[in-house]
Amino acid sequence: GAVVSQHPSRVICKSGTSVKIECRSLDFQATTMFWYRQFPKQSLMLMATSNEGSKATYEQGVEKDKFLINHASLTLSTLTVTSAHPEDSSFYICSARGQGDNIQYFGAGTRLSVL
Amino acid sequence: EDQVTQSPEALRLQEGESSSLNCSYTVSGLRGLFWYRQDPGKGPEFLFTLYSAGEEKEKERLKATLTKKESFLHITAPKPEDSATYLCAVQARGGSNYKLTFGKGTLLTVNP
Numbered sequence: 199g200a201v202v203s204q205h206p207s208r209v210i211c212k213s214g215t216s217v218k219i220e221c222r223s224l225d226f227q228a229t230t231m232f233w234y235r236q237f238p239k240q241s242l243m244l245m246a247t248s249n250e251g252s253k254a255t256y257e258q259g260v261e262k263d264k265f266l267i268n269h270a271s272l273t274l275s276t277l278t279v280t281s282a283h284p285e286d287s288s289f290y291i292c293s294a295r296g297q298g299d300n301i302q303y304f305g306a307g308t309r310l311s312v313l
Numbered sequence: 314e315d316q317v318t319q320s321p322e323a324l325r326l327q328e329g330e331s332s333s334l335n336c337s338y339t340v341s342g343l344r345g346l347f348w349y350r351q352d353p354g355k356g357p358e359f360l361f362t363l364y365s366a367g368e369e370k371e372k373e374r375l376k377a378t379l380t381k382k383e384s385f386l387h388i389t390a391p392k393p394e395d396s397a398t399y400l401c402a403v404q405a406r407g408g409s410n411y412k413l414t415f416g417k418g419t420l421l422t423v424n425p
Contacts, residue, residue, distance in 0.1 A: 204356070230411060241317075241415045242357070242400070255410065291356045300345055300404060300411050304356035 201225050202294050204305025211282055212313055219277045219308045221292030228294035231275035232302060233267060236289045248275055282312045315340045317416035319401050325422045326391055334386040334419045336401030344406040346384050347413060348377050351398045360399075391423045 201224040211217050221231060230249050234242040246262075248254040248269035256262045264286075266278040275294075279286055289309055293302040318337045326332055338346065345364050349357035361370045363379040370377050374395065376387040386399055398420045402413040 200359075202356075232412075239417070241417045242402075242413075244412060244414075247410045247412065289354075293356075295411055301347070301359055301362060302411070302413060303359060304349075307354070307356045309354070 200296075200301075200303040202228075202292065202303045202305040204292050204308055206308060207306060208309045208311075210311045210313065213283050214281055217279045217282055217310060219279075219290055219292070219310075221275045221277070221294065221305050223273045223294045223296075223303075226294075226296040227272040228275070229272070229297040230295050231269055232293045232295075233265070233275075233277050234291045234293070236291060236307075242291065245277075279310065282310070284312045286310065287312045315403055315405055315414040317401055317403055317414055319399075319416035319419050321419060322417070323420040323422070325424065326388075328392055328423055328425050329390050331387070331389045331391070333388070334399055334401075334421070336384040336386070336416055337382060338384070338401070338403045338416075339382075340403045340405050340414075342406035344404045344411075346379055347402045347404065348384070348386055349400040349402065351400055351418065353398075357400055388421070391421075393423045393425050396421055396423045 203222045205220045233245045245260045246254045246256045254267035269275040291307040293304045316339045320335045348360040351357045361377040366381045398418040400418045402415040
């Protein structure tokens with residue numbers, strides 16, 4: 199149980215384009231979903247937290263207009279990187295927690311490369 | 314501000330050679346301390362949650378322990394398939410968002 203699916207696993211795009219990443223909880227309802235960014239040999243940095251039906255809460259220093267998060271249902275959240283630039287290249291990982299559960303279950307991550 | 318420091322950064326063991334990983338933390342009231350395993354290019358895989366000092370949890374060759382200032386992940390007779398980065402994270406009490414603060418991890422390599 200507690201499976202989180204993230205898609206795509208890898209994306210390469212040109213500078214200036216927008217990229218959408220999907221995160222789905224497959225066997226539970228995700229009360230809260232989280233989006234992280236991870237640089238090589240670095241810790242996971244929380245970007246934003248989203249609750250179903252509510253606006254996402256962004257961490258300090260994260261541009262909300264650049265990283266659009268939608269949590270429209272209890273099983274799906276999306277992260278859209280708008281007008282991506284090479285400095286946005288990174289490993290993006292989502293996680294989800296169910297109601298009454300404080301454990302976060304993670305997706306497999308998305309490697310974004312912006313040329 | 315919550316902080317997590319893991320040591321060592323990297324650890325190389327021979328198969329069967331037991332050792333421990335350390336996670337030191339400061340948090341404004343601990344709700345839970347989490348251990349995850351992360352394989353290269355993958356998302357973290359949940360291992361354990363510890364909630365109070367003195368608590369221990371075991372899973373196969375892994376045992377996690379917790380004090381008021383640190384947690385240890387003990388690896389007994391490791392195998393090459395235990396090679397991975399082990400991440401420690403803390404969750405503070407209070408608030409409703411269940412945020413995790415992660416350490417940088419310990420890269421474990423087990424040689425056959």
